[in-house]
Amino acid sequence: MTTRAGRVIAQAKINLMLRVLARESSGYHQLETLFARIDLGDVVTVKTAPGQRSLRCEGLAATAGAMGPPERNLAWRAAEAYAAATGFPSGFAIDIEKRVPVGAGLGGGSADAGAVLRILNALSPAPLSPAELLALAGALGSDVPFLTTESPFALAWGRGERMLVLAPLAARDVVLALPGFSISTPEAFRWVSEGLGWRVAQPLLIEADALGSWAGVSAIAGNDFEQPVAMRHPLIAELSTVLTGAGARIAQLSGSGSTVFGVFDAPPDRLALEASLRAPAVYTRTATRVVAVEVLE
Ligand code: C5P
Numbered sequence: 403m404t405t406r407a408g409r410v411i412a413q414a415k416i417n418l419m420l421r422v423l424a425r426e427s428s429g430y431h432q433l434e435t436l437f438a439r440i441d442l443g444d445v446v447t448v449k450t451a452p453g454q455r456s457l458r459c460e461g462l463a464a465t466a467g468a469m470g471p472p473e474r475n476l477a478w479r480a481a482e483a484y485a486a487a488t489g490f491p492s493g494f495a496i497d498i499e500k501r502v503p504v505g506a507g508l509g510g511g512s513a514d515a516g517a518v519l520r521i522l523n524a525l526s527p528a529p530l531s532p533a534e535l536l537a538l539a540g541a542l543g544s545d546v547p548f549l550t551t552e553s554p555f556a557l558a559w560g561r562g563e564r565m566l567v568l569a570p571l572a573a574r575d576v577v578l579a580l581p582g583f584s585i586s587t588p589e590a591f592r593w594v595s596e597g598l599g600w601r602v603a604q605p606l607l608i609e610a611d612a613l614g615s616w617a618g619v620s621a622i623a624g625n626d627f628e629q630p631v632a633m634r635h636p637l638i639a640e641l642s643t644v645l646t647g648a649g650a651r652i653a654q655l656s657g658s659g660s661t662v663f664g665v666f667d668a669p670p671d672r673l674a675l676e677a678s679l680r681a682p683a684v685y686t687r688t689a690t691r692v693v694a695v696e697v698l699e
Pocket of ligand 1: 430431544561
């Protein structure tokens with residue numbers, strides 16, 4: 403079989419709303435979340451390479467030593483899962499140019515895994531159906547199914563594998579404030595469930611119209627991880643306050659952190675933000691489309 407290759411920008415995500423519901427007997431928690439892709443993404447290239455398996459990661463965000471061994475990398479595991487399920491490819495070489503901070507609640511690693519699945523499906527002589535691809539994605543983690551779809555905006559529940567895909571909202575400026583620490587996801591889930599105790603989730607009524615405008619989305623915004631994480635890391639609350647003060651219509655933790663993002667209706671004043679934010683800032687926008695896979699050869 404000839405060597406084939408594909409490439410895509412693995413756009414990261416923010417969670418505009420995130421609720422942690424019941425803990426299953428497996429230890430995993432049911433979630434309810436509103437995902438939006440952002441323009442910031444890693445560049446992921448996959449080459450089918452008979453008899454070989456490799457992963458190369460480069461770029462600023464990869465130098466922090468936070469990447470771990472290749473076999474544990476979610477992008478590698480995505481390729482292995484695809485090959486095990488379909489028999490294609492017989493080998494792979496994955497190349498990731500890291501631009502998304504690692505361990506930051508932006509789904510960078512999950513977006514890379516989603517990108518690998520999409521690329522392999524674009525190269526495969528017998529592609530999987532969208533439902534089959536989602537089943538593979540769901541086994542890799544709660545953010546991977548959304549980051550495998552072609553939709554930039556979706557309400558997801560269960561373990562992230564059940565989704566209502568939504569028409570994208572108009573693009574907005576997003577500021578990502580990056581505290582210098584990462585937060586362990588299992589630990590953050592533990593903090594939330596300790597705080598929730600046996601509290602029954604509050605009733606929630608979402609009007610379909612609310613998901614069609616930024617005003618509606620702002621009304622249901624929030625993240626159950628924010629309070630327990632901010633209790634242990636006061637900088638989180640401070641960054642959220644600064645972003646709100648700078649005009650963000652939504653300012654909150656993304657995923658289990660540690661990134662605090664702000665969504666702005668008008669371009670934010672970068673000089674003023676840099677003077678008041680006690681964390682590095684990255685400027686991006688919400689995405690209105692998911693970048694298509696480019697088949698290279
Ligand atoms: O999905 P991911 O592999 O990133 O999850 C890491 C850990 O976070 C899991 O091992 C589990 O402890 C916790 N988790 C959870 N409920 C979810 C997702 C993750 O409790 N829906």
